[in-house]
Amino acid sequence: MKRRTVSADPAGPAASADPATLAVTTLPATPLFRLIAALLAALSLGLLLQQPSAAASASVRPAAEVIVIIEDGRFVPQNVTIRRGDTVRWTNNDRFDHTVTSSDGLGWDSGVLTPGQSFRRAFPVHGVFRYHDRLNPSITGTVAVR
Known part of the structure; x- marks a missing residue:
């Protein structure tokens, strides 16, 4: 050397x-x-x-869609938990008309859903959101956003 x-x-x-x-x-x-x-x-x-690692990209995930079925005079499941940014889709599989209406005074309402129709709503903020069927107020549900 x-x-x-x-x-x-x-x-x-x-x-x-x-x-x-x-x-x-x-x-x-x-x-x-x-x-x-x-x-x-x-x-x-x-x-x-190199592309970002799986751990780094895990923090960015696509929004999910959770399905709630309206059947037999109830929301199934009645209570759902989702992540911020996810969407809930309610589908009327009952023989009767229904609505999905905010119970918290937030102003969202599906309008009348005839059998086979669906309504989607995204939840961009954390919280617990209560809703009901305006045509049948005893039918209720909640969306918890974590």
């Missing part, structure tokens, strides 16, 4: 016996060394350009 002495003194090592003199070892520029250096550089670049 070659050994080169580098001094902190601009006059060079011969002009100073200062303990600030540094010894630097240079590595030989052999083909094997160049190959290893190139492989390490390529690996480093590949890691920098």
Whole structure:
């Protein structure tokens, strides 16, 4: 190996016996060394350009849709828990007309759903949202948004 002495003194090592003199070892520029250096550089670049990890992308998920069926004069399931941004779809599979109407005074209402019709609503904020069937007020349900 070659050994080169580098001094902190601009006059060079011969002009100073200062303990600030540094010894630097240079590595030989052999083909094997160049190959290893190139492989390490390529690996480093590949890691920098790599797609985000599964853990990082897990925080971003597509919104889900939860289905509530209206049948036999009730909401099934009556209570659902979803994540912020998810959508609930109510489908009237009963023989009679129904509505999905906010009980909390928030103003959302499906209008009359005839058999086979559906209504969707996204829930962008956390909270517990109560609803009922305006045509049959004893039919109730809740959406809990976590």
